Amino acid sequence: xxxxxxxxxxxxxxxxxxxxxxxxxxxxxxxxxxxxxxxxxxxxxxxxxxxxxxxxxxxxxxxxxxxxxxxxxxxxxxxxxxxxxxxxxxxxxxxxxxxxxxxxxxxxxxxxxxxxxxxxxxxxxxxxxxxxxxxxxxxxxxxxxxxxxxxxxxxxxxxxxxxxxxxxxxxxxxxxxxxxxxxxxxxxxxxxxxxxxxxxxxxxxxxxxxxxxxxxxxxxxxxxxxxxxxxxxxxxxxxxxxxxxxxxxxxxxxxxxxxxxxxxxxxxxxxxxxxxxxxxxxxxxxxxxxxxxxxxxxxxxxxxxxxxxxxxxxxxxxxxxxxxxxx
Numbered sequence: 639x640x641x642x643x644x645x646x647x648x649x650x651x652x653x654x655x656x657x658x659x660x661x662x663x664x665x666x667x668x669x670x671x672x673x674x675x676x677x678x679x680x681x682x683x684x685x686x687x688x689x690x691x692x693x694x695x696x697x698x699x700x701x702x703x704x705x706x707x708x709x710x711x712x713x714x715x716x717x718x719x720x721x722x723x724x725x726x727x728x729x730x731x732x733x734x735x736x737x738x739x740x741x742x743x744x745x746x747x748x749x750x751x752x753x754x755x756x757x758x759x760x761x762x763x764x765x766x767x768x769x770x771x772x773x774x775x776x777x778x779x780x781x782x783x784x785x786x787x788x789x790x791x792x793x794x795x796x797x798x799x800x801x802x803x804x805x806x807x808x809x810x811x812x813x814x815x816x817x818x819x820x821x822x823x824x825x826x827x828x829x830x831x832x833x834x835x836x837x838x839x840x841x842x843x844x845x846x847x848x849x850x851x852x853x854x855x856x857x858x859x860x861x862x863x864x865x866x867x868x869x870x871x872x873x874x875x876x877x878x879x880x881x882x883x884x885x886x887x888x889x890x891x892x893x894x895x896x897x898x899x900x901x902x903x904x905x906x907x908x909x910x911x912x913x914x915x916x917x918x919x920x921x922x923x924x925x926x927x928x929x930x931x932x933x934x935x936x937x938x939x940x941x942x943x944x945x946x947x948x949x950x951x952x953x954x955x956x957x958x959x960x961x962x963x964x965x
Contacts, residue, residue, distance in 0.1 A: 679718020848931025
């Protein structure tokens with residue numbers, strides 16, 4: 639075969655092989671060159687949705703593209719997370735998840751997605767240590783009094799949560815284990831009905847994100863007895879941590895972080911992580927987070943992946959010890 643024909647054939651094969659390899663998004667034009675969608679696996683108005691909308695406007699200004707919030711609630715966030723995992727990894731779709739994402743890995747033996755293979759961390763956005771509130775007419779006013787009462791009256795204290803496997807549920811189970819007490823779990827379909835029953839006296843204890851509890855405490859409708867974090871909250875400076883009260887090592891929180899579908903180009907993931915951190919750490923956003931009882935974060939993708947791994951291991955132990963089952 640003549641040399642010219644061989645060269646043309648090799649060129650044709652090389653061109654065909656190159657065409658079969660997907661081009662990186664950034665090679666097709668500077669990212670982002672399309673609107674960005676952020677999937678929220680919960681209904682509008684909750685902590686996850688608030689955190690997504692908190693960065694929405696800042697990201698639009700910094701990236702120069704519309705940022706759209708897409709709420710996909712259901713199945714304890716599995717529907718929305720599955721939608722994130724199965725979205726094209728082209729830098730146009732991200733998602734915001736909370737602590738339940740780490741717990742679900744243990745709660746559900748068969749997930750519709752693989753957390754290790756189908757999703758990748760972008761940035762830890764904020765951590766919200768849970769507050770513990772008791773009914774104002776309960777026969778205890780402090781954490782120590784509650785523990786003494788629960789030990790003397792096993793099964794007479796009931797605690798609420800926003801559902802089996804929620805941060806509120808698992809944090810209370812961890813506290814029960816540390817204090818060797820027996821209290822009855824009453825799961826609700828969300829935090830609002832649990833808080834309503836706490837104020838009405840149907841339950842006596844409720845751990846939850848600070849946003850709703852602080853306002854009700856100021857109104858005298860619930861009593862705050864502790865922060866499940868390593869320091870007091872700026873929004874509730876008079877409420878001591880459980881560690882201060884002698885419950886060494888006891889922490890429990892919900893948190894919000896951004897994920898991307900696995901395979902999203904690393905330069906896009908890194909850029910989005912940097913932009914989220916800049917928005918989160920701005921003075922305006924920090925002030926809003928402080929008012930929510932949330933500690934601003936803003937991490938690298940690698941740091942968030944490591945955080946998720948640690949959270950998954952922590953709550954897996956609690957779930958197995960307490961025998962928690964998914965609803």
